[in-house]
Amino acid sequence: MATEVSDFYGRRYRIGESDQELLGHSRNWVLAAACAAMLVAGAGQYGFGLIVGGGNYWLLAIWVATQAVAVFPLALLRERLHVRPTPAMIVGAILSAVGDLFAGPWSAVLGGLGAAIVYGTCFGVVAKWFPERRTCLGLVSGSFAAGAVLFATPLPIIAVVVITACGIVLREPPADWWPQSPDPRKWALDKTMNLSLRHSRPAIRRYTPGELLRCPTSAVMYVLVACAAAAWLFDVAYMAAFVTSSGWGYAFAAVAVCLLTVASGVARWATGWAGEQFGVGKVVRAALALGALGQLLLIVAGQNQSGVLLAFAALLVGTTAGCCYALLPALVEAHFGDQAGLLNFGLVYSAKAVGGIVGIGLAASMVATYGYAAGFLLAAGLGVTGAIAGGLLRQPGVPRLLVPV
Template sequence: MSVMYSGTPVPVLKEIRDYYGRRYRVGQTDRDLLGRSRTWMFWAAWAAMLVASVGQYGYGALMPVLGSTHGWSLAQGGWVLAVWILCQSGTVYPAARLRGRLGVPPAVPMLVGAVLCATGLVTLGGSGSLVVVLLNHGVLGGIGAGLIYGTCLGVVASWYPERPARTAFVGGAFAYGSIPFVVLAGQFATPDGIEAFLGVAGVLVVLLVAAAALLLRDPPDYWWPPHVDPREWALDKSVNRGLRRNRPPIRRYSDAEMVRSPVFRLLYLAVTCLTAVILFDIAHLAVFAVESGWSAGFGAAALAVLAAASGLTRTAEGWASDRFGRRRVVRVALCAGGVAQLLLLSAGQQGSATLLLLGAALAGGAAGACYGLLPGLVEGHFGERPGLPNFGVFYGAKSVGGLLGVALAGYVAGSDGYAVAFLVAAVLSVTGAGLVGALRLPGLPRLPLP
């Protein structure tokens, strides 16, 4: 709806609430706010996410080379990745909160994140000092990746509130975007060429993220596209197909209210189990392949299969969620992730390359399904506010999972072998499925039978 002012239509802004009391700002289109389609925000964020995960998936491919080049043990190399994960996942929530409170435009954290990521990569290739690499790649590089990750997901979620699958699609780029790096690392990241290889990678990260940063903009808080009535979206299953298998949240919870809820603890533990398993696979799959008798190139190829499956699975998040329900899909995916650990262990013991690639694909697909549905799972229980701050709290569980699945698993694999580590990972994955099955909607009254 718009009125004419000096011959120019001016949109009429208004704030409405749905049946649950949730707020929506309607009246302005994306072209009114940006001068172009919101599709530009989607593809700019997607492009930046392609290179944000180099320090995670790419590092897993570099583990065998870094061990021989810098003289690090498996546990030492694992600690570098564990610190990176700790800082990357721990940055998402505070960055979302600060951006929302201070009104910081997306370009600022994006540019800072690009420089920090590039600095970490250059240090990783040029320095053999474990302390220097921990500080520059682990801490600074992890913070930089967290700034890029949180900003991109927050911007896309704000521009596409009625299409959560768009957020999952952009999140998938965090996984499959690292495939070129992983494949090239298996060919060119030799002890003599790793410094130049990571230097070039750092330059490409800065260029691509900076280009995306120049385009990204935030919509106003609670903005809603005018072509969809938010009140119908909240109740009508023919308009919002996700309601057919997923109950909407009772209301929007603040982060403090959310943390006090018993449901929060269950979901946080489930996310910890999930992240511990997939990060164990990312960190140790290439090393496990080499120790099982395959080449470093094949180890990198197996990791690329895992990353591809993780990223591509997230693109089907919307369809699976609408058809089967988020919680059911996550439970099945976690059980499949447990089976994948047993397949990987059997492949190493039998020397079966086909079985190893199958296990890698199943592990990646299971993780991708869970990560793709996690924002919707959080929103379905606790509601959501602009910038995904509630999701950022749960994403922080990745730091605990990193310590369990990367650092501590390195010690277990080094002392007791990979058989124990893979069995523990399988148990954790199935445990996560049980925790998700125990979730219930917070605020829903319990009605005892008379």
């Protein structure tokens, strides 16, 4: 029998129902289905980056900008209209399949919309089923990054079949659902049970998307995400061309891109532990700073024809970028509270669109004029800027200096 309880902060929880009772199977099946769907949806991003390439980098910028901007409004529309995950995922599958034809700007827009539907739906559903295990969102995000392994396959067919099948598995729990253990009231206060409390207190309350936009903290976080996205997407778009222009063959270029993207995916799967142990904000700032170092190492590796150094730099850049993306939902929740369907996260995530335009589109003219070194220097500068912005983040409503009791 379901009952509602409230914790010390006034947050409500629905307890008493297990995932087995509501689904007929473990909630881990929902997580697995979301990861599989994200794997296929993310392949389109790398398809535009690696298959289209050449002088058409703006197509990748269009895909990224569309996907990033559309996540929030589409997730909000789904929540307001109470659209179930299955029909949303079917629409996302069809649009993703059309986008995976790589046929031009219209294909990039439709593909971005399809990926946005899948991204927002999978993130929202998994967040509702795993309220006490936010690290599971890193698994979902990592699957999106690992989509690079599929970019050379018949993507349209795979997108329709896999995403639709996964959509059938996805179902949402009742509002404010919480698993039978741990006790949510203890979880909100016990640092031995909830390790994230060791480094930061929960947000003072749940902010609506409109309230989030009025907070100065949201502007700082937007800058952080835009800088991180621009640096990462520059590497995704130009790594293969940079490697071949530096004297290596296409085979090594493919290896470098795989190292970059796979490292990002693996880091997203594993980085939740680091956030709990050292604090989400500290890990994000450290990742941005180390990512900037990796950009500089790429320049040195290219100039000195050091394949080992280039491979190490690609791993470093991919790993640090993966950390930033995986911890972004936790960073948003720590400052603005959780929201049904992760709407606040979707709003902050839209900064990726700015990153795509700067890191892919505008960077094309810089690379054409000044070479790849200038682009990597820009990416390093953006990483440092993002790290500085991370240091300026403050929880809204919490005074910087507390009066001692």
